[in-house]
Amino acid sequence: MSDVTATRHPGLNLNHTDRETHDRAESVMFGFWVFMMSDLVLFAVLFATYAAQSVHGIAGGPAPAEIFELKSTLWQTLVLLTSSFTMGLAALALKYRDDRRRLVLWLLVTAALGGTFLYLEGADWLRMARDHGAVPQVSGFLSIFYALTGTHFLHVSAAMVWIGVMLVQIGRFGLKPEVKLRVMRLAILWHLLDVVWIGIFTFVFLFGVVQ
Amino acid sequence: MTPFGLLDWSDLVFAGFLRDPSVNEAVASAAGAFAVLGAVAALVVLTVKGWWRPLWSGWLTSLDHKRIGIMYVVLGLVMFARAIAEASVMRAQQMAALGEPGFLSAEHFGQLFTTHGTIMIFFVAMPLLTGIINFVMPLQIGARDVTFPLVNAVSLALTAAGAALLMVSLVVGRFSTGGWSGYPPFTGAAFSPGEGVDYWIWAVTLSSLGSTLTGMNFAVTIYKERCPGMHLFRMPLFTWTALCTSILMIFAMAPLTVATLMLALDRYAGFHFFTAGSGGDMMNYANLFWLFGHPEVYILILPAFGVWSEVFSTFSGKTLYGYTSLVIATMCIAVLSFTVWLHHFFTMGQAASINAVFGVATMLIGVPTGVKVYDWLLTMVRGRIRFRVPLILGCYFLATFVIGGLTGVLLANPTVDYGTHNSLFLVAHFHNMLIPGLLFGMFAAIHFWFPKAFGFRLHEGLGVLSAFLWMGGFLCAFMPLYALGLMGGMRRMAQLPEGPFGPLLAVALLGALMIAAGFAVFVLQLWWSVRHRDRLAVPHGDPWDGRTLEWALPAPPPEWNFAVLPEVDRRDPFDAAKLAGIAYALPDRYEDIEMPANSAVAPALGAAAFAVAFGLVWHIWWLVAFGLAAALAAIVARSFVTETTRTIPAAHVRQVTEGWRSIARVATPCPRRAEATGANRGRARPQQ
Numbered sequence A: 001m002s003d004v005t006a007t008r009h010p011g012l013n014l015n016h017t018d019r020e021t022h023d024r025a026e027s028v029m030f031g032f033w034v035f036m037m038s039d040l041v042l043f044a045v046l047f048a049t050y051a052a053q054s055v056h057g058i059a060g061g062p063a064p065a066e067i068f069e070l071k072s073t074l075w076q077t078l079v080l081l082t083s084s085f086t087m088g089l090a091a092l093a094l095k096y097r098d099d100r101r102r103l104v105l106w107l108l109v110t111a112a113l114g115g116t117f118l119y120l121e122g123a124d125w126l127r128m129a130r131d132h133g134a135v136p137q138v139s140g141f142l143s144i145f146y147a148l149t150g151t152h153f154l155h156v157s158a159a160m161v162w163i164g165v166m167l168v169q170i171g172r173f174g175l176k177p178e179v180k181l182r183v184m185r186l187a188i189l190w191h192l193l194d195v196v197w198i199g200i201f202t203f204v205f206l207f208g209v210v211q
Numbered sequence B: 001m002t003p004f005g006l007l008d009w010s011d012l013v014f015a016g017f018l019r020d021p022s023v024n025e026a027v028a029s030a031a032g033a034f035a036v037l038g039a040v041a042a043l044v045v046l047t048v049k050g051w052w053r054p055l056w057s058g059w060l061t062s063l064d065h066k067r068i069g070i071m072y073v074v075l076g077l078v079m080f081a082r083a084i085a086e087a088s089v090m091r092a093q094q095m096a097a098l099g100e101p102g103f104l105s106a107e108h109f110g111q112l113f114t115t116h117g118t119i120m121i122f123f124v125a126m127p128l129l130t131g132i133i134n135f136v137m138p139l140q141i142g143a144r145d146v147t148f149p150l151v152n153a154v155s156l157a158l159t160a161a162g163a164a165l166l167m168v169s170l171v172v173g174r175f176s177t178g179g180w181s182g183y184p185p186f187t188g189a190a191f192s193p194g195e196g197v198d199y200w201i202w203a204v205t206l207s208s209l210g211s212t213l214t215g216m217n218f219a220v221t222i223y224k225e226r227c228p229g230m231h232l233f234r235m236p237l238f239t240w241t242a243l244c245t246s247i248l249m250i251f252a253m254a255p256l257t258v259a260t261l262m263l264a265l266d267r268y269a270g271f272h273f274f275t276a277g278s279g280g281d282m283m284n285y286a287n288l289f290w291l292f293g294h295p296e297v298y299i300l301i302l303p304a305f306g307v308w309s310e311v312f313s314t315f316s317g318k319t320l321y322g323y324t325s326l327v328i329a330t331m332c333i334a335v336l337s338f339t340v341w342l343h344h345f346f347t348m349g350q351a352a353s354i355n356a357v358f359g360v361a362t363m364l365i366g367v368p369t370g371v372k373v374y375d376w377l378l379t380m381v382r383g384r385i386r387f388r389v390p391l392i393l394g395c396y397f398l399a400t401f402v403i404g405g406l407t408g409v410l411l412a413n414p415t416v417d418y419g420t421h422n423s424l425f426l427v428a429h430f431h432n433m434l435i436p437g438l439l440f441g442m443f444a445a446i447h448f449w450f451p452k453a454f455g456f457r458l459h460e461g462l463g464v465l466s467a468f469l470w471m472g473g474f475l476c477a478f479m480p481l482y483a484l485g486l487m488g489g490m491r492r493m494a495q496l497p498e499g500p501f502g503p504l505l506a507v508a509l510l511g512a513l514m515i516a517a518g519f520a521v522f523v524l525q526l527w528w529s530v531r532h533r534d535r536l537a538v539p540h541g542d543p544w545d546g547r548t549l550e551w552a553l554p555a556p557p558p559e560w561n562f563a564v565l566p567e568v569d570r571r572d573p574f575d576a577a578k579l580a581g582i583a584y585a586l587p588d589r590y591e592d593i594e595m596p597a598n599s600a601v602a603p604a605l606g607a608a609a610f611a612v613a614f615g616l617v618w619h620i621w622w623l624v625a626f627g628l629a630a631a632l633a634a635i636v637a638r639s640f641v642t643e644t645t646r647t648i649p650a651a652h653v654r655q656v657t658e659g660w661r662s663i664a665r666v667a668t669p670c671p672r673r674a675e676a677t678g679a680n681r682g683r684a685r686p687q688q
Helices: A019-056 A070-096 A100-132 A140-173 A177-210 B013-019 B023-048 B052-060 B065-096 B106-140 B149-171 B196-224 B237-269 B282-315 B323-339 B341-345 B352-380 B389-411 B414-420 B424-454 B460-486 B501-531 B573-579 B601-618 B621-639 B650-666
Strands: B593-596 B645-648
Touching: A019 A140, A019 A177, A019 B196, A019 B237, A019 B282, A070 A100, A070 A177, A100 A140, A100 A177, A140 A177, A140 B237, A140 B621, B013 B023, B023 B052, B023 B106, B023 B149, B052 B065, B065 B106, B065 B149, B065 B424, B065 B501, B106 B149, B106 B196, B106 B237, B106 B282, B106 B424, B149 B196, B149 B601, B196 B237, B196 B601, B237 B282, B237 B323, B282 B323, B282 B341, B282 B352, B282 B389, B282 B424, B323 B352, B341 B352, B352 B389, B352 B414, B389 B414, B389 B424, B389 B460, B424 B460, B460 B501, B601 B621
Parallel strands: none
Antiparallel strands: B593 B645
């Protein structure tokens, strides 16, 4: 449905390097942005619940400042931010280079960083549970803490599966328009999860320690 | 624990009757038997008639927006039959329970009002409006399909899985008694153990996931797939309301999903979101639920407003009065709908100043709605009015909807609400909005677009009869509830006090039965019209002298909708083309058309979702794992399918188009006075 004039969409555009894919991008990319918007509503609701229950839902259990350890969280943040950078490099490889190896390489690095993030976060949860008995069944605050960080964790895990599928598809189909568009949407999701994490780092961990 | 989790033979509804052969259990068993017999009868008919293959390849795996729309409407109508039956049983119980226990237990009555509400909102209203938007909107904007046809089919499959879960709950186990809004802590594990609330949680969750996807799909379609020249302010008003509803779905369904999943975590894993104690916050549930629930009210009513706009304009033979103001009013309502959720719980302990803010916001919604009512009235002024079934319902809607709106403004006053909260006055108010507004709107839409979908009109006389039964039935069923509510009658009571309530309750029961009779006549009308479809045929596609693009197509439209994508330069383009004598012109050239190929992914996902939900309800963990794995496998496998479209050759498009247009062009145009007769073959004589 393309007109003569190239319409642009938010995010990475392929109009200068791959016109065919770009012409098919507009509605799918727009649709994915809308999907992300709905996902953000979900996170917003979780944040709002956290704002309430982290204050009045402690119920004699451990308070945020007692269980959070900024060192681990800072590492998680740095790893995830770096993975966003490498995902950006993957997107640039997709746009400007026809060489699949570079794209695959950056996707692998991103996945490795994503895996590291998941590992660090999981280890952090285990530490809280072990050292402080901080499991979600203890209080309203811990319920929403695990639900919020857990929802983010599940999103990153799903995005990791998506990276795996894309690696197979790049190998099998090469850089067909469909594959390119999927990688572009994957990148949007990945960056968005980074943005959400910054929210979590700030409002959950930094605020929590300050209190 | 057995491989079937908590499931046991004694969970069958019939076992309950064997244990305790009371009227209460007999009613439950009869309902279960009815569900089983209905399912068996459907299977037998499909097998005997050899319809399995056409059902599978023509419908279940189809990605055609028109067929998906029709399936949504069928789903809504089937569930409507159950919800009406439940309403009648509830009123009968209240009638029988004046001063004595009646024939239903309070717990059974609780299940009835819970399923009635849940079904009417999630499995009648939502499927009906989603189905009608699905069918009509792409035609109105000159598109060949929605942007994401497979997502569309998946939305339907998820909704159908939720509905199936509700039907299964009639036979296996019990349903929730927590009302359609499912407030904790009552619905928490401490006060409602067992499978009932879990059934409710997963049925609603599946439906809300389906609606989220639907909203995104429709919004993207309207933004991106409009034909050349179809500026936003040239879109038919129905499409505008579809857009606003879609935006509301995108933003409002997520809070519901979060709320139901949190409740599930409380119940399954011992979390403390909404528990009493341990830092649980029950008010958070009320906020989350109504953060969804109030926009939901407008998700429901806006498409109906769109239908009414088309109906008043078409059956008055006039362009819509105040188009721009209607668009702005629709947008205002959509925005304001997010600012009023707190009026659902004025009595739950906020500061008076907060109540006041939300009360004022609520009253404000009356303003754009009032604008709409005046626009519709002025559309009819000096029109050449034809009282077909949709317009009969429409006039009734105008009168009764205003009454409902006024009682809404009353309820919006927190001080008044303290007296009327949770009373039958409230029940009367929201039925007053939803039955004449939404439900009659949907039935008007069915009468209006049925000929477009199937190529023949519905029998006019039977339609008028069912409309009058509904209209009378609504008045009898719900006007008395205003009085009963002010007399102190509370909602959701299996038993009301003796005394002055009796006569009004009797009228309400009569009304419920009239509505049920109206639905029976509607089914009869469908049956009669199918049997005599030759007499009612309107193959030329324009039975009502329509104004928008969908009427320029044959009835039923071909799979690809438009042989050549139309170009429009104004509102009501088809009406203008007819007046200018250039309708039914043949295109200069034809092209190959790419359409989405059938896919079994949607039914597979629906089945997997049902398996997951059923497994969760009964703690059958292997079934949950299997369903999740199957769903993931289906999605990944689909991403490896390379042939997702099929091409329809230009020659075939040409043959079909010219075959129809050559007949339509020479057909005798039907004057409007013969609209309801056999002379109406779908070619309209333009009215100057």
